[in-house]
Amino acid sequence: MTAPTIELERELLEAAVSEAPVEEIEAVPAIGAGEEEAVRQLVIINWSGELDKIWPTLIMSTAAAASGYRTKVFITFWGLLPFVKDQRRIVGENWMQKMLTLMQRPGISHLKLSKMNFLGMGPWMIGKLSKQYNIARPAELLEAAQAMGVDFIPCQMTMEMFGLTRDDMIDGLGEPAGAATVLELMTEPNTASLFI
Amino acid sequence: MTITNEAPAAVPVKLDARGLKCPMPIVRTAQKMRELASGQLLEVVATDPGAVADFAAWSRTTGNELLESSTDGGEFRFLLRRK
Numbered sequence: 001m002t003a004p005t006i007e008l009e010r011e012l013l014e015a016a017v018s019e020a021p022v023e024e025i026e027a028v029p030a031i032g033a034g035e036e037e038a039v040r041q042l043v044i045i046n047w048s049g050e051l052d053k054i055w056p057t058l059i060m061s062t063a064a065a066a067s068g069y070r071t072k073v074f075i076t077f078w079g080l081l082p083f084v085k086d087q088r089r090i091v092g093e094n095w096m097q098k099m100l101t102l103m104q105r106p107g108i109s110h111l112k113l114s115k116m117n118f119l120g121m122g123p124w125m126i127g128k129l130s131k132q133y134n135i136a137r138p139a140e141l142l143e144a145a146q147a148m149g150v151d152f153i154p155c156q157m158t159m160e161m162f163g164l165t166r167d168d169m170i171d172g173l174g175e176p177a178g179a180a181t182v183l184e185l186m187t188e189p190n191t192a193s194l195f196i
Numbered sequence: 197m198t199i200t201n202e203a204p205a206a207v208p209v210k211l212d213a214r215g216l217k218c219p220m221p222i223v224r225t226a227q228k229m230r231e232l233a234s235g236q237l238l239e240v241v242a243t244d245p246g247a248v249a250d251f252a253a254w255s256r257t258t259g260n261e262l263l264e265s266s267t268d269g270g271e272f273r274f275l276l277r278r279k
Contacts, residue, residue: 040257059218059219062219062223063218063219063222063223065226066219066222066223066225066226066227066254067222067226067254067257067258068226068257068258133217134215134216134217135217136216136217136219136220141219144220144223147227148223148226148227
């Protein structure tokens with residue numbers, strides 16, 4: 001009874017030992033090749049809908065795409081509103097949703113400053129200054145970002161909360177997704193993640 | 197002057213990025229690079245002082261070689277080779 005068991009164990013052990021080096025040899029060049037080809041990735045959670053935060057989001061994502069980074073921007077909460085079509089005035093299905101967009105007009109050209117907004121005086125002055133110094137404005141940066149292949153992913157849950165449909169949003173956005181999708185992206189190798 | 201088949205590789209393609217501010221010089225450069233073949237040269241002229249550091253960083257990140265980086269008055273000139 002014991003002899004065949006020992007024989008079997010020895011066979012299993014030998015099989016395991018003989019397989020091990022083969023696995024190692026195969027694994028080494030695969031890892032080496034992977035490192036050489038590793039694509040850098042930038043993931044931004046774009047939560048704010050404010051001018052002074054959308055601006056750096058668009059600058060960083062455009063620059064990243066231009067530098068060969070795979071760039072993903074998850075747009076959620078207030079951060080969804082700048083990605084609503086510019087000509088939409090009030091969006092949503094019920095009065096509360098409509099009220100929210102009445103107070104904060106959606107669209108990339110209707111952003112407020114997080115400080116010193118002064119009923120639109122602040123953004124107007126920033127607009128004037130950016131024109132004077134020939135600085136690319138959010139609308140232009142958004143166009144460049146999309147042309148460079150930046151992937152803007154709307155948050156499914158907050159789209160529903162704001163009563164936004166795919167038709168309300170600008171063209172070229174990715175499929176709406178959720179938190180688990182973003183977490184997976186953020187924990188991929190060679191990835192920088194920002195919450196703006 | 198004669199035009200030969202070797203000319204396109206040796207004569208750099210030009211990109212005028214004068215007046216553009218961050219991040220547009222590297223965005224326009226990246227877009228132009230996509231049109232070029234591997235080994236082709238691109239000469240960019242910019243006026244944004246931030247471009248000096250940015251082109252060096254962009255070159256290291258993307259692997260497109262920065263052959264020359266020079267200053268002439270208020271203009272910055274970058275010679276790049278497509279990876």
